[in-house]
Amino acid sequence: AQSVAQPEDQVNVAEGNPLTVKCTYSVSGNPYLFWYVQYPNRGLQFLLKYITGDNLVKGSYGFEAEFNKSQTSFHLKKPSALVSDSALYFCAVRAMGGQNFVFGPGTRLSVLP
Amino acid sequence: GAVVSQHPSRVICKSGTSVKIECRSLDFQATTMFWYRQFPKQSLMLMATSNEGSKATYEQGVEKDKFLINHASLTLSTLTVTSAHPEDSSFYICSAPLTSGGGTQYFGPGTRLLVL
Numbered sequence: 503a504q505s506v507a508q509p510e511d512q513v514n515v516a517e518g519n520p521l522t523v524k525c526t527y528s529v530s531g532n533p534y535l536f537w538y539v540q541y542p543n544r545g546l547q548f549l550l551k552y553i554t555g556d557n558l559v560k561g562s563y564g565f566e567a568e569f570n571k572s573q574t575s576f577h578l579k580k581p582s583a584l585v586s587d588s589a590l591y592f593c594a595v596r597a598m599g600g601q602n603f604v605f606g607p608g609t610r611l612s613v614l615p
Numbered sequence: 616g617a618v619v620s621q622h623p624s625r626v627i628c629k630s631g632t633s634v635k636i637e638c639r640s641l642d643f644q645a646t647t648m649f650w651y652r653q654f655p656k657q658s659l660m661l662m663a664t665s666n667e668g669s670k671a672t673y674e675q676g677v678e679k680d681k682f683l684i685n686h687a688s689l690t691l692s693t694l695t696v697t698s699a700h701p702e703d704s705s706f707y708i709c710s711a712p713l714t715s716g717g718g719t720q721y722f723g724p725g726t727r728l729l730v731l
Binding site for chain 1: 647664
């Protein structure tokens with residue numbers, strides 16, 4: 503069965519500092535991995551995905567994520583955080599050949615001015 | 616990117632009434648759409664998979680007679696909450712996947728349902 507873990511409920515970071523939001527996954531076969539961001543009372547916005555190829559994936563709003571197969575991780579990163587990055591972040595995995603996504607529990611990111 | 620709309624964005628209804636929520640893919644066709652429910656400060660819970668031209672597939676524990684799903688066209692899926700009760704109050708989100716690009720799902724803005 504597929505599963506996604508986001509070990510931190512909350513991440514606090516000062517504006518201008520680098521940020522990392524952690525994600526680990528479990529899936530049979532090669533995974534498709536995704537990051538989404540959710541602002542209050544809004545749907546999820548797609549940030550980036552890993553399907554194949556380079557382990558470092560660049561996405562929207564300056565975010566990037568690194569796929570690490572040996573550690574089954576897909577951590578989200580940004581070199582310099584903005585206050586406007588404060589939101590709820592979800593990691594998701596989809597098994598190759600399947601349609602359904604499995605979402606992690608979410609990590610709330612707070613960027614302090 | 617692909618755009619998915621949802622209507623209404625917010626609805627308040629009396630207990631016992633039915634509420635219909637529409638999900639539309641605006642610039643792409645979607646033979647499949649997903650309906651999720653999200654409780655406050657929690658992750659998304661997949662309720663059902665809506666399939667154009669056939670019956671929806673419901674997740675375990677989701678009452679199909681209570682949450683009616685119709686996928687009328689390649690761009691429209693509807694979720695009807697029948698005989699709504701206060702415990703049905705929640706944030707409902709739909710999504711539609713692209714067939715290319717690893718099946719990236721694009722989400723609607725969500726519908727906040729409050730049943731009094």
